[in-house]
Amino acid sequence: MSKGYKAVYLIFCAGIAFLVWTLAYGVVLGVIYKDSRILNITITENPFAPLQQVWAYASNPTLQRVTIAALLPAIASAVFAGYLGLRAHENPLGDAAFQDVMGLRRGKWFRKKGHIFGRFGRNVLRAADSRHHLIIGPTRSGKGAGYVIPNALMHEGSMIVSDLKGEIFKATAGYRKKNGSQVFLFAPGSETTNRYNPLDFVRPERGNRTTDIQNIASILVPENLGSENSVWQGLAQQVVAGIISYVLESPYYHGRRNLGEVVSFVNSGVDLQAQIKFIKEKEQNLSKYTVESFNAFLALSERAAASALLDIQNALRPFRNERIVAATEVTDMDIAAMKRRPISIYLAPNITDITILRPLLTLFVQQVMNILTLEHDPNSLPVYFLLDEFRQLKKMDEIMTKLPYVAGYNIKLAIIIQDLKNLDEIYGETSRHSLLGNCGYQLVLGANDQATAEYASRALGKRTIRYKSESRTIEILGLPRRTKVEQIRERDLMMPQEVRQMPENKMILLVEGQRPIYGDKLRFFNTQPFKAAEAYSQSHVPDVPTIEYLPHRPVPALTTEYANDGQQVVEQTILPLPSRSQMHEETPHQAVETYSPSIPAAGVTKQANNRTVNLIVKFPSTGKDKKSAIPPANIDYRIEEVEAKLKPSAERLLKAVNEKVEATSTSLRKRKSYLDIFNATVPDAENIGLMTKVTL
Structure with a gap:
């Protein structure tokens, strides 16, 4: 019930109380003092006659007692009327209602701010x-x-x-x-x-850094737990986290730490496992988290690694767009x-x-x-x-x-x-x-x-x-x-x-x-x-800067400078990390040779007989042996050189095989029957004395 309705009803109850009081006043005078003139006048001529009489003779003790006695039924009737009209109805099944103006004002909904x-x-x-x-x-x-x-x-x-x-x-x-x-x-x-650039907001502190990297990787490579590929997605997520960690800490990425570089890393055109192994051997001061993420990928079979790489490339597709890469560079x-x-x-x-x-x-x-x-x-x-x-x-x-x-x-x-x-x-x-x-x-x-x-x-x-x-x-x-x-x-x-x-x-x-x-x-x-x-x-639309396209830069691990740099690296990282302790120290009189698998470049030379030559590249373990490192740019030349050395041996081998075929008068391409094999291998019984030749 609204306040307005309540106010009107209270006025109505007050009117009832006044009416009852005037009637009760006349009745009391008529019953006690045998004078019913006021009652008759109140009913027939002037309803305010009792009030006028009380006002005119306010000091009369008799009228004072009559006035008080008449108030009792008047008050009782007003209370009863108010109870009947203002009592709250029971709503056992619900009393839902919308707010009215008064409720909104009480709730301060008409404020100036908000x-x-x-x-x-x-x-x-x-x-x-x-x-x-x-x-x-x-x-x-x-x-x-x-x-x-x-x-x-x-x-x-x-x-x-x-x-x-x-x-x-x-x-x-x-x-x-x-x-x-x-x-x-x-x-x-x-x-x-x-x-x-999301990588700008990775916190450098231990623990926080890992958490931030994992959060980024989980969004870029979401893991659908209900999917059949959830295992590969989880692995891909771990690899992406490791690559992000590497980009953030490697000095070769100074000034270019962004997701575009992460995408270039996984789309470099070379075998990713070989590339990661190459990096591990070249940069031995990587953080524990980066190394463990790389090791998880290196432990995969070729087929599993290819599946994980496919998930990574699909998840990072947006960052192959040049505009998006430019918008996330800094x-x-x-x-x-x-x-x-x-x-x-x-x-x-x-x-x-x-x-x-x-x-x-x-x-x-x-x-x-x-x-x-x-x-x-x-x-x-x-x-x-x-x-x-x-x-x-x-x-x-x-x-x-x-x-x-x-x-x-x-x-x-x-x-x-x-x-x-x-x-x-x-x-x-x-x-x-x-x-x-x-x-x-x-x-x-x-x-x-x-x-x-x-x-x-x-x-x-x-x-x-x-x-x-x-x-x-x-x-x-x-x-x-x-x-x-x-x-x-x-x-x-x-x-x-x-x-x-x-x-x-x-x-x-x-x-x-x-x-x-x-x-x-x-x-x-x-x-x-x-x-x-x-x-x-x-x-007055604000101005927005025009995007800046920076020149394409190759993956550092595939450059000649990276191969020639050895282990002499100037630490200029934005997120400095403590060095890992060396597990084995090298003596001055010992030279430890470290081998990495070859990184097959795009367009590997193949011979006419469908042979593919893979070169094993030797990387030095110290900075003193820089000259023994073979730059990736010289791999094609070395492949041709090795094949040229092998060609005379191949020709001699082919000549020897041909001579053997001519000597035996048997073509390598002709399959022998079991009778030929039996005659050639099982001796005759007569020749070994098991049978005697009988002449008739």
Whole structure:
């Protein structure tokens, strides 16, 4: 019952009390003092006669006693009327209801600052707390116009927005820059973009470094535990982690530590196992994690290694695109400063490239969240993750894991989907329930599917419906008898079909700990100040740097300089690691020779008889024997030299075989029968004296 209704009813009860008092006043005078004139005047002429008499003779003790006696039934009648009218009806089957204006005012929904959800009449609905948001609405239901753009314009703090269509950047970036926020656009695959290198955010400390590398590898090469290839995927993940670790620590990659180099490493055109073994022998100061990852790959058979390599190459396909490689070569965004000063980052890949770019976007979102949760500072700047088209980002386990507690780090997530099936197909029903439970505000802008409509209907709750039925019967002697019965039943506050048929300008807001809100959708282009802010942004779109293509550089391990360098390496790593202790020391008078398998180059020379010559390359174990190392560039020349030396021997061998064939008069190509073999090997019985020749 609203406050207005209660006020009117209380006035009505006061009127009843006054009427009862005037009648009781006249009755008391008539009964006790045998004077009924006041009662007659009150009933027939002037209802205020008792009040006028009391006012005129206020000092009369008799009238004072009569006045007090008349108040008793008046008060009793008012209380009884109030009880009947204001008592709360029992609703055993539910009392769900939408909030009214007074409830919204008590909840401070009409505040001037906060995140925007819609309208209630002329008032904008805003909330200013740390609870996460879930926005559900089919295509063209107003998710962008009613929630995304207004909040992207007005959020005070840092923000990360997934902008797959590129519309949010144009509509909001200019206004945010005007209000003091640094604005960056990460659009891999485009000619204009800011740059982000995931390897720049690997922490150098032991343990942390390994964890960060494994997280990157698990996103780039996801392991599907239910798949038949999960074993190979897990192995591929381990190899990628080892290669990333090598790129981060090898001095030969100084100034070029990025995922593009990782891709070049696995697509170098040479045998990967031989290449890794070559590197292990050349660089003996690699970290334990790198060496163990390399050893796991070297222990594989040729077939298993090829299968793992295929998984790696498929997973790293996006980084074979020159634009994507250029966009991830370095980092020009200070992500770690997002909690100290306002920074706005827009993720805007081409919608046509979303399939191949999805791992990179997922890696960005999860890595940023990891960085922002390293330190807990309640007074830090709030960071707002506005994840539009959440389904396109696919599975992000890190978000689902951290969703329950990142609010304590001043991080708020807004997850925008078209329907609940989007969550089920990616995370499963159990994870979907967990996500719904962690989102304190759930904005339903419409529902085109039954699952979403049923969820909204259940979340709104049920209310008790009362209705009366009347029956008539004829008693003895023909007297009629009427019986009235009040019945109750439950009803959804909004049934699923009512949710699906909701007017296009209406929305439902489910709030944790409060009654739901049934309000109007906000349209930024019809509402100030959002309309003016969006117009300013459209006319002041920030400049985005043009991408820079750097010249292609070969894999260091395949260069002549690398082969000639021996073990004399100047340590210039960005992430310094302690050296591994030497297991065996070499004496001055001993020279230990280390052999590595050949690295077959593209285009190995083959002879006419289909022979392939493989060269065993000897690598020195110390820097004193540099000259004995054979550069990969000279391998083809050495192959030809060895084959030239073998040619005379081959000709002599062929000549000897031909002479033997002519001497035996038997062609090597003619198969012998068993009789020929028997005659040639079993002696005649007569010749050995077992039989005597008889002459007749």
